[in-house]
Amino acid sequence: MQFGIFTVGDVTTDPTTGTTVSENERIKQTVALAQLAEQVGLDVFATGEHHNPPFAAPANPTVLLAHVAARIERLVLSTSTTLITTNDPVRLAEDYAYLQHLADGRIDLMMGRGNTGPVYPWFGKDIRDGIPLAVENYALLRRLWTEENVTWEGKYRSPLQSFTSTPRPLDGIAPFVWHGSIRSPEIAEQAAYYGDGFFHNNIFWPMSHTKQMVSLYRRRFAHYGHGSADQAIVGLGGQVFMRANSQDAVREFRPYFDNAPVYGHGPSMEDFTRETPLTVGSPQQVIERYAAMADSVGDYQRQLFLIDHAGLPHKTAMEQVELLGTQVVPELRKIAAARKPAHVPDAPTHASRLAAAVSATHEDADLEVTR
Structure with a gap:
């Protein structure tokens, strides 16, 4: 199972x-978080895409990810x-294939529709077309990665005639795609149709909703013949704030929660932690809470934590990464490994997918020889 951190890059x-840190400080701090994530043994660093204040997240994530790579x-x-x-x-096809080469294959994408309404007209789109845009654009992206000469015509962009996207994906293996959605069953269906991953960033939702969305994806993954429902590729989001003493964690995090631009001035922190995956307490409480997630959604492949939001000082965010890597994730790995059935796959990586492709090629060659 993969464990990591993700950032939304808010300047709060x-x-x-x-x-308030400057945009320059926030950007440099994000790089430092990624480097520390590797040093303490985490598996994944992920960044969001934003085009408006108060975020200093990259408008084009390939810039930040290439720098980190x-x-x-x-x-x-x-x-x-x-x-x-x-x-x-x-x-997208060109930028992420290029990044894939720079990162030696250690890159994947989480596709989303975005939850900031004004972004759509900034790019000449209509938010009411969100689902059809996601469906059409992704269908084209897949063809650009898997076919060298693409002739295509759709509704939302100009046609293509014998177009070849360059560079080609590394080793002929396109970046793995997770379809991220909080509330759209159509996106869960899209992920299932292609046999891609489904990432439910459930940081604002009760577990009952997350269970419903993941269950839909699993059923449809099996329906399309990609494997059994429990072999579907699932990822979850989460939020934590930890101190050795849970009372200290609650006391320290409360002003950040109460004034956060996203969820501040709403439900109490106690209500929010009860209804969502937000866990404010000791490392042991985080271990117990997140080890239980699989009881609702089944064994899953990726868990990402949001730890640097709401104006938390950089030093504090770095301490959270340290606690994740040294105290929380090692225990969660043991628990996940002990309960995972042998037929449930690990999270796909470039190396594992390349090995599978090579093995399939050899099997095909052996079959031809025996004919």
Whole structure:
């Protein structure tokens, strides 16, 4: 099972000091978080895509991820949102294949529609077309990665005639895609249809909703013949804040929660932690809470944590990464490994998918010899 962190890159005033980091500071801090994630043994670093304040997340995540790729050796780099609705599939095909080469294959994407309404008209799109855009654009993106000469015509962009996207995917293996959705069953269906991963970023939703969405994806994954329902590729999001003493964690995090631009001034922290995966407490409480997620959704392949939001000081965010890597994730790995059936796959990587492709080629060759 893969464990990692993701960032939304918000530039938020620290409610306890009144200070706000600059965009430059926030960007450099994000790189430091990724480097520390590798140092403490995490598996994945992911970044979102934003085009508006108060976010300093990259408008084009390939820029940040290429920069990080030059500074790490093992970490899988991912987007936590690539806007499949407002980005041109041709540009996505080219940019992420190029990044794949730079990162020696350690790159995947999480496709999403985006939850910021104004983004659509900024790029000449209509939010009411969100689902059809996601469906059409992704269908084209897949063809651009798997076919060398693409002739295509759709509704939302100009036609293509014998177009070849360059560079071609590394080793002929396109980046693995997770379809991220919070509430859209059509996206779960899309992930199942292609046999791709489904990532439910359930940071604002009760587990009952997450269970419903993941169950739909699993059923449809099996329906399309990609394997049994429990072999579907599932990822979850989460939020944690930890201190050795749970009372200290609650006391320290409360002002950040209460004033956060996303969920502040709404439900109490107690209500939010009860209804969503947000866990504020000791490392042991985080271990127990997240070990139980599989009881609702089944054995799954990727767990990402949001730990650097709401104006938390950089030093505090780095401490959270350290706690994840040294105290929480090692225990979660043991628990996940002990309960996972042998037929449930690990999270796909470039290396595992390349090995599978080579094995399939050899099997086909052996079959031809015996005919």
